[in-house]
Amino acid sequence: MTKELLLAAFIIGVGLCVAGAGTHLYQWLTRQQAMLRWDGKSYLASLGHLAMSFVCGPYIMLQVGWSHEEDGTISMPSVLISALVAFGWAFITGLLFVSVYVALRYQ
Incomplete structure (x- = not known):
């Protein structure tokens, strides 16, 4: 049981590391704020924004x-819901990158 939980935590950690590094790399290269979007000037740009968002x-x-509310406070439900979504999403992203690594490494 402990090994499975540690594996899940490792996969989430990989997902968060890839997401953070990808976000900062995207912001450095494009000189614009990274945000969840799928719009673009062309079809290829839309696919690029969608891949970046994923x-x-x-x-x-x-x-x-x-993010702060109008009165300068932080909403606790907003923090908890976004953390729940982010860690679940990080598991999927980490699973994708770990599985690609394992597939390429151990052919």
Whole structure:
């Protein structure tokens, strides 16, 4: 039981690391704020934004949860819901990248 929980935590950690690194790399290369979007000037740009949103989504969701309300406070339900979504999403993203690594490494 402990091994399975540690494996799940490792996969979530990989997903969050990939999402954070991808977000900062995207913001550095494009010089614009990373956000969840699927619009674009062309079909190819739309697919690029969609791929960026999928990979960088967990990190962006964690940032959205910490946004302030009008009175300067942080909403606890917003933080908890965004963390739940972000960690679930990070598991999917981490599972994708770990499975690609294992498939390429151990052919």
